Amino acid sequence: MGIIAHGLIFHGMPERYDEIGRTYSMSRRTDPMIASALEVALGESGTVLNVGAGTGSYEPRERDVIALEPSPVMIAQRRRDAAPAVRGRAEALPFDNASFDAVMGVLTVHHWSDWRRGLAECARVARNRVVLLTWDPSIATFWLVNEYFPEHVAFDRRRFPSMIELTDVLGAIQTEPVLVPANCKDGFLGAFWRRPEAYLRPELRDGMSAFAQLPQAEARFARLKDDIASGKWHRMHADLLSLDAIDLGYRLVIAHARSH
Ligand SMILES: C[S@@+](CC[C@H](N)C(=O)[O-])C[C@H]1O[C@@H](n2cnc3c(N)ncnc32)[C@H](O)[C@@H]1O
Numbered sequence: 001m002g003i004i005a006h007g008l009i010f011h012g013m014p015e016r017y018d019e020i021g022r023t024y025s026m027s028r029r030t031d032p033m034i035a036s037a038l039e040v041a042l043g044e045s046g047t048v049l050n051v052g053a054g055t056g057s058y059e060p061r062e063r064d065v066i067a068l069e070p071s072p073v074m075i076a077q078r079r080r081d082a083a084p085a086v087r088g089r090a091e092a093l094p095f096d097n098a099s100f101d102a103v104m105g106v107l108t109v110h111h112w113s114d115w116r117r118g119l120a121e122c123a124r125v126a127r128n129r130v131v132l133l134t135w136d137p138s139i140a141t142f143w144l145v146n147e148y149f150p151e152h153v154a155f156d157r158r159r160f161p162s163m164i165e166l167t168d169v170l171g172a173i174q175t176e177p178v179l180v181p182a183n184c185k186d187g188f189l190g191a192f193w194r195r196p197e198a199y200l201r202p203e204l205r206d207g208m209s210a211f212a213q214l215p216q217a218e219a220r221f222a223r224l225k226d227d228i229a230s231g232k233w234h235r236m237h238a239d240l241l242s243l244d245a246i247d248l249g250y251r252l253v254i255a256h257a258r259s260h
Contacts, residue, residue, distance in 0.1 A: 052108025090118030139249030
């Protein structure tokens with residue numbers, strides 16, 4: 001039996017990322033353009049809690065950071081000099097009210113079993129602001145999903161909270177598009193929008209949680225391989241080839257803390 005806090009068992013439970021995150025740090029690295037957007041969003045915050053911190057990709061180095069992460073497999077991939085990590089879940093943060101200037105969460109909220117409760121916890125422990133990088137489910141999905149995994153569209157629209165739903169929990173939010181550069185260093189689902197060959201590499205796909213839940217992925221990737229080889233992909237997506245960055249719906253969300 002794990003430790004029970006706030007009615008949730010959060011130690012000793014098998015974590016999903018223990019299974020799907022084994023090679024995460026190989027393909028999921030800090031992208032400098034995304035990192036600087038997060039840096040600006042954190043403002044003057046001196047103390048930061050990084051919730052769902054994973055391997056620590058976007059943890060600021062010049063601030064006093066604590067990482068919170070449920071998966072020991074992810075924690076084990078953190079650099080030796082990374083911020084100290086506490087094992088735990090967003091839904092039951094083991095910290096007092098207003099313990100950190102800012103709480104950040106990067107591409108993690110859609111993995112939480114109860115994102116409303118998790119975000120309420122983030123708002124509780126943040127003195128000044130909560131900063132999230134997430135995906136806005138009202139934005140059109142891109143070619144990989146539309147043309148090869150159409151069933152994934154509905155899945156992602158269900159698991160990512162809408163911007164309006166976020167305001168239900170966080171109050172007024174400020175949102176900013178985070179463009180994905182054509183040479184994005186962080187191999188998340190949309191990262192290779194201009195490099196279709198990358199999706200044929202299993203070691204890169206392993207870093208994308210989307211493919212862990214998609215049956216028959218191999219047949220779809222075989223079709224993509226054929227479309228690249230025949231020139232069909234390049235004909236259909238010629239408009240993308242001259243772009244340096246694109247808006248795929250990733251959003252920075254900043255919520256200023258209400259008084260505690
Ligand atoms: C896509 S990874 C993102 C990791 C890191 N933030 C980054 O940008 O590389 C999602 C992370 O959320 C974590 N996670 C899943 N459920 C969680 C929960 N309930 N509370 C906090 N983190 C959770 C996973 O273990 C995983 O490390």
